[in-house]
Amino acid sequence: MNSYTVFFAFPLMACFAAQAGVVIGGTRFVYPEGADSISFEVKNTSSDTYLVNTKVTQESGNAPFITTPPLFPISSGDSNKIRIIRTGGNFPNDRESLFHLNIAAIPAGKAPSNSLQIAVKSRMKLFYRPENLRKGIIDAWQQLKWSNTNGTWQVKNPSPYYITFSQLKINNRPNDTLVMLAPFEQQHFTGCENNRLCSISWQSINDYGALTPICRAQINGGKLRLNSCETTAK
16 A cells, blocks of 8 residues: 655665655545546655656556646645546446556656665556445445365455455464455465464455454354454554
8 A cells, every 4th residue: 555655865875864755645546437537636745846657557458547647747845636537448337447546756857966866656556436336335345255165265255346455364363365355256365274263353445545444253164253343443
């Protein structure tokens, strides 16, 4: 998850010294079906000028979205609004589609002598959401189905939404084998192979980049105790 981008300028052979950078107004973005565009703000909180480049991509080539402006300078203390516009594409109407918003900034001007300038790129999730799926996202993270079938531990996302884990614990131990579940996807997970009883807890990330409340499940052999979710995030 990327909530902002920080740029560094430091003398060679010296310690890193973080300066103020370019702040992005969002950590993940949802494009509703039928929208003309969505927008977010980029602000330069540093004392330098940067050239900002924005682009939407997908894993299988060019994405049917454009950003405007795609390339622009931003001076110290200034901000700029960027719009994302759909240009075409046929998307399934029974599930979300995933794209990525890429933002990079190039320090303007020549670097001081014996110094190195580094531009750090941000890559954030952009979800296209069909009109008929606007409401169900509220509790989708609670619907995960955990199971043990003949010694194989697995989790299924029965919802049409992408579920991104912020944390996952298997028998009270952090587990990083699962990062995100696509709509209707099932994945295997590890951490319970030598246990008949498996206790699971997880949190996900909502549309606003905030954490959902913690949910818990327990598998005893092949029997699943229903998910129990808290009412507020911790």
